[in-house]
Amino acid sequence: MLDIADRPTSHDDNSAPPAGGSPIAMNVVNRWVPHNIVMRDSWFPVAHDYSVTGKPVRRAVYSNPIFLWRDNGVVVASEFHPNERVVRDKSDYTDARGRYPVMEHYGVVWIWLGNPLAADPRHLPSLPFLPPKGGLPRHMTATVRFESSAPISLENLIDLTHADFLHADVVGDERSDSETIETYYDSETVTMVRTCVNKSVAPVMKFFSGIKQPTQNVRQVIRIYLRSHCAIAYGRFSPGDDVPLFHPCTPETRDRTRMEMVMNTSNAGRMFSYVMPKAGYKVSRQDSYMTSPQSPRYMRHTDRKDLHSKFDQAGQRYRMAMMELADRQAKGDFAYRDNVSADCSDIIGLRKELFQF
Amino acid sequence: MSLDTDLWWAVARSEEVTSKKPLSVDIGDQPVVLWRDHHGIARALEDRCPHRRAPLSLGCIRDNGLIQCGYHGWSYDGETGRLKEIPNMKDQQKFPPLYKANAFGVSEQAGFVRVCLNPKAEAPLSAEPKYSYIGTVNVSCSHQEYLDALYDDPALILAIRGVRFSPYIMSELHEEGGMLVMERSCQWHPLHWPSHFVAEFPLTLLTRTHPLTGETHLTLRDDAFNDLLHAVLSPVPAARGVTAVRWRAELGVRRPGLRGAMLRGVNPLTVLSSIDGSKLRTTKPTVSLHGEDLRNALLDAPQDTHDQTVAA
Ligand code: FES
Ligand SMILES: [Fe+2]
Numbered sequence: 303m304l305d306i307a308d309r310p311t312s313h314d315d316n317s318a319p320p321a322g323g324s325p326i327a328m329n330v331v332n333r334w335v336p337h338n339i340v341m342r343d344s345w346f347p348v349a350h351d352y353s354v355t356g357k358p359v360r361r362a363v364y365s366n367p368i369f370l371w372r373d374n375g376v377v378v379a380s381e382f383h384p385n386e387r388v389v390r391d392k393s394d395y396t397d398a399r400g401r402y403p404v405m406e407h408y409g410v411v412w413i414w415l416g417n418p419l420a421a422d423p424r425h426l427p428s429l430p431f432l433p434p435k436g437g438l439p440r441h442m443t444a445t446v447r448f449e450s451s452a453p454i455s456l457e458n459l460i461d462l463t464h465a466d467f468l469h470a471d472v473v474g475d476e477r478s479d480s481e482t483i484e485t486y487y488d489s490e491t492v493t494m495v496r497t498c499v500n501k502s503v504a505p506v507m508k509f510f511s512g513i514k515q516p517t518q519n520v521r522q523v524i525r526i527y528l529r530s531h532c533a534i535a536y537g538r539f540s541p542g543d544d545v546p547l548f549h550p551c552t553p554e555t556r557d558r559t560r561m562e563m564v565m566n567t568s569n570a571g572r573m574f575s576y577v578m579p580k581a582g583y584k585v586s587r588q589d590s591y592m593t594s595p596q597s598p599r600y601m602r603h604t605d606r607k608d609l610h611s612k613f614d615q616a617g618q619r620y621r622m623a624m625m626e627l628a629d630r631q632a633k634g635d636f637a638y639r640d641n642v643s644a645d646c647s648d649i650i651g652l653r654k655e656l657f658q659f
Numbered sequence: 660m661s662l663d664t665d666l667w668w669a670v671a672r673s674e675e676v677t678s679k680k681p682l683s684v685d686i687g688d689q690p691v692v693l694w695r696d697h698h699g700i701a702r703a704l705e706d707r708c709p710h711r712r713a714p715l716s717l718g719c720i721r722d723n724g725l726i727q728c729g730y731h732g733w734s735y736d737g738e739t740g741r742l743k744e745i746p747n748m749k750d751q752q753k754f755p756p757l758y759k760a761n762a763f764g765v766s767e768q769a770g771f772v773r774v775c776l777n778p779k780a781e782a783p784l785s786a787e788p789k790y791s792y793i794g795t796v797n798v799s800c801s802h803q804e805y806l807d808a809l810y811d812d813p814a815l816i817l818a819i820r821g822v823r824f825s826p827y828i829m830s831e832l833h834e835e836g837g838m839l840v841m842e843r844s845c846q847w848h849p850l851h852w853p854s855h856f857v858a859e860f861p862l863t864l865l866t867r868t869h870p871l872t873g874e875t876h877l878t879l880r881d882d883a884f885n886d887l888l889h890a891v892l893s894p895v896p897a898a899r900g901v902t903a904v905r906w907r908a909e910l911g912v913r914r915p916g917l918r919g920a921m922l923r924g925v926n927p928l929t930v931l932s933s934i935d936g937s938k939l940r941t942t943k944p945t946v947s948l949h950g951e952d953l954r955n956a957l958l959d960a961p962q963d964t965h966d967q968t969v970a971a
Contacts (some may be wrong), residue, residue: 609709
């Protein structure tokens with residue numbers, strides 16, 4: 303049932319497949335225990351920049367405590383609350399003062415969890431549709447939480463067939479004249495491109511963008527940065543709007559996920575640009591309805607294999623790529639073999655002219 | 660808890676199983692989804708979609724009787740559990756036999772839907788009528804503790820209008836046709852004398868319990884040997900040590916007078932949704948202790964002595 307193109311991004315036919323260039327091995331895919339995957343040496347998005355002020359706010363990545371505040375306007379990410387009477391040991395993830403490497407970019411605060419000496423802005427995921435210095439209006443942002451492990455939420459995202467079904471009232475049902483799905487990947491990312499010709503118009507666009515036609519052509523891209531558990535969800539609808547979404551799934555714990563969402567709707571109609579980011583609340587509740595009960599069922603290994611359809615290939619690739627990276631990390635190899643900060647506009651097919659900063 | 664897979668558990672009352680909305684129940688640690696297909700037949704599958712493990716009970720029932728998972732919309736046939744349809748693959752007619760959810764045996768009789776984890780097991784036959792007083796409670800107490808409470812003091816778990824259970828037993832727990840049977844003396848309420856000074860009791864409660872499922876038939880009798888009340892109480896072990904109890908009851912012979920009228924009130928039987936912990940812990944295990952030995956002896960005996968056809 304598996305017959306859809308799936309290829310490594312940098313693979314030409316004469317070279318040996320790069321790491322991660324293996325064919326999808328179902329026995330690996332079925333060994334998926336997302337709760338056991340813990341990534342480090344990575345930037346994790348933990349807060350919208352406006353949420354961090356003089357008063358410390360608390361975050362967590364894999365249960366590691368993080369307190370964020372501003373000192374003379376500069377973000378500080380500490381393992382300890384300034385008022386805390388410290389009775390626990392400092393972790394290896396922070397410097398002598400208990401501070402994590404931290405940076406502000408794309409309107410988001412990122413902390414580096416891993417070897418602090420390895421922290422490098424070059425490992426920050428490329429999000430070319432967000433202004434590097436931030437500043438998008440707040441109504442384009444939201445915070446959403448999921449009672450599921452972060453990889454479960456990301457698997458949900460990269461599997462777009464559920465959207466036609468679970469979110470049909472927002473994004474439209476599955477009917478279209480043709481549908482192709484392609485998957486590209488390297489050792490740090492998995493990207494899926496789904497192209498639908500004459501797909502049922504998304505109701506949210508019908509109502510708020512005034513699309514009169516019954517169908518539209520749709521190109522949807524999901525790009526996941528594996529280590530950071532961050533995704534880009536970019537939809538190009540014609541007729542319709544260009545809607546790129548930053549969809550991080552930060553693992554606050556191994557089975558609770560925080561999403562500091564940013565949807566850049568600056569190019570869409572005024573109504574739509576207000577409504578669409580809010581649709582995220584509805585869509586996320588629909589997802590949560592399924593992923594919350596699903597997540598505990600993946601907490602332990604089982605010999606029972608999941609069933610798959612040809613539409614699950616991107617999700618399978620995601621599982622495999624995550625497990626490969628986790629395996630490498632288990633062996634103490636935290637090096638980046640691919641550059642996550644290189645501009646991915648071409649890969650996601652971003653209409654650059656609409657997003658000039 | 661590990662359960663004998665050939666047992667039939669009354670996991671629902673007939674009214675609870677519809678083609679409007681799937682019903683989620685458990686048999687021990689096994690989640691089960693129940694619904695009624697377009698022919699009105701009750702179906703039971705494992706409440707876990709084999710695609711991405713979402714509970715099927717969060718899905719819906721289609722006009723063609725299939726159950727559809729709410730996540731990606733895969734549809735399954737209730738009889739075989741086989742996958743019949745994937746929304747984006749409408750033209751694909753057939754899926755490999757491996758593409759199926761676990762199907763369980765279902766049998767519906769006397770107003771109860773019984774499920775057996777072994778789909779090939781033969782359903783027991785019952786000649787029982789369908790009693791019309793009904794109820795469902797989920798009690799946070801283990802299955803065995805629940806039955807022990809019933810044996811030691813029925814007032815811990817149920818109430819019969821106008822009737823008071825006494826601590827005096829006419830017949831201790833014994834085996835009769837593969838069932839655990841006992842009979843307890845009862846009084847009308849309010850009392851005339853405390854039970855210890857009563858020479859003759861006007862009522863008895865006869866209980867017949869299946870040694871494995873704990874499904875219990877209760878009969879309230881007066882001293883003229885009239886059956887005043889019949890009830891079936893079906894405790895099923897559920898998730899997290901909870902016992903799910905479904906019951907049905909019917910009045911028997913019409914008893915004249917005030918007491919009869921009281922019994923005939925709104926609902927003659929109440930099955931409590933919680934057990935008073937302070938009463939439970941101080942209730943002395945008497946009948947139940949004896950019952951444990953008896954049950955063990957019974958279960959060691961050749962299989963046909965606890966044939967479930969007798970139970971149902
Ligand atoms: S989990 Fe049931 S259809 Fe995907
Ligand atoms: Fe979704």
